[in-house]
Amino acid sequence: MTASIFGTRFGNAPVSLSILDFAMAGKGYTAREALAGSIELARLADRRGFTRYWVAEHHAMPGVTTSSPPLLLARLVGETERIRLGAGGMMLPNFPPLVIAEQFGLLASLAPGRIDLGIGRAPGADMTTANALRRGQINAEDFPNQVMELIRFLDDDFPDSHAFKKSVYAVPGPRQDRKNGVPRSFERPPVWLLGSSGYSAQLAAHLGWPFAFAAHLADENVELALALYRQNFKPSTVLDRPYAIVSFxxxxxxxxxxxxxxxxxxxxxxxxxxxxxxxxxxxxxxxxxxxxxxxxxxxxxxxxxxxxxxxxxxxxxxxxxxxxxxxxxxxxxxxxxxxxxxxxxxxxxxxxxxxxxxxxx
Structure with a gap:
């Protein structure tokens, strides 16, 4: 993993600090006001040296305005200069992996070296809303396979025998550069696994990826999840040692x-x-x-x-x-x-x- 993804500590701070945002619209506030507040918050976080600003995905919740992290992040790219921007996260079972690969490939092309892609397997909504999003086409139990398909689109490395190898690829992405006669310049965003239990911790460890735990939802599970992640971590081309974020x-x-x-x-x-x-x-x-x-x-x-x-x-x-x-x-x-x-x-x-x-x- 490139050094830029790691946080920067200031003064005597033990570790770096980042922001997670829901663009919350409390009673009496419109979505427009909540989003304006999030833009101002991102500017503040950028100015004050926070490492990253992540936006969560939620649906059919009137108090939460972040139904489409990529859209909000595209606005924040132009409102900030230093801070890493990302999804915390995109709920992968809600979307075909190609859609997420293209959305975050576009963001990574707009802000090279500043985009993170966090993915989770929860719906970010109640199950009725999840069914409306998925239309029965995507199975959350197939999450590991969806993860690997997403990575293959981001890296353009489907095996020769795969149906997508010849003509299906993400744009922006590495194959677009290649077809346009440009030396490989696409820098895909790093992918984080998110979770509030041990499941994603173990998958992140197996893949050798960074891991983010939602202690704001389940602080009772955080110690076990981090232990599973660290004990089972396998170094990879992405990361040579465990790296864990905990949100509160x-x-x-x-x-x-x-x-x-x-x-x-x-x-x-x-x-x-x-x-x-x-x-x-x-x-x-x-x-x-x-x-x-x-x-x-x-x-x-x-x-x-x-x-x-x-x-x-x-x-x-x-x-x-x-x-x-x-x-x-x-x-x-x-x-x-x-x-x-x-x-x-x-x-x-x-x-x-x-x-x-x-x-x-």
């Missing part, structure tokens, strides 16, 4: 009480989702006034325990404690506030407390 839900505010209120509002939305209601983050005031049953409060407290909230210094202290425990190669933060302003301010405070530079100062 966070919310920092100038006032500790406000941070707790914002985090509680997000946990409220997760409680609603568990009740098969729409995922929308309410205002902190609405969440505070809600008449919780004891069962609902238990659900919220379970999700709330997964979020690192407080002042910037308090959040970074919690991140560092997890880092000492996990020895991750990189940390990624998902800011979980109600408003774009709260998410932006959280990122600023964490960057300050983490000792990150300001390239725009």
């Amino acid at each position: 839900g966070v919310l920092a505010a100038d006032d500790e009480h406000e941070a707790r209120r914002q985090a509680w509002a997000y946990s409220h939305s997760m409680m609603r989702m568990s009740q098969r209601k729409s995922f929308v983050v309410p205002t902190p005031e609405e969440a505070e006034a809600y008449p919780y049953s004891s069962a609902e409060r238990d659900i919220i407290e379970m999700w709330n325990a997964k979020i690192m909230s407080g002042t910037g210094e308090q959040v970074v202290e919690q991140l560092n404690a997890w880092q000492q425990r996990l020895e991750a190669d990189e940390l990624m933060v998902l800011n979980l506030g109600h408003s774009p302003d709260a998410i932006y301010r959280s990122t600023e405070l964490i960057a300050d407390a983490y000792g990150m530079p300001d390239f725009g100062a």
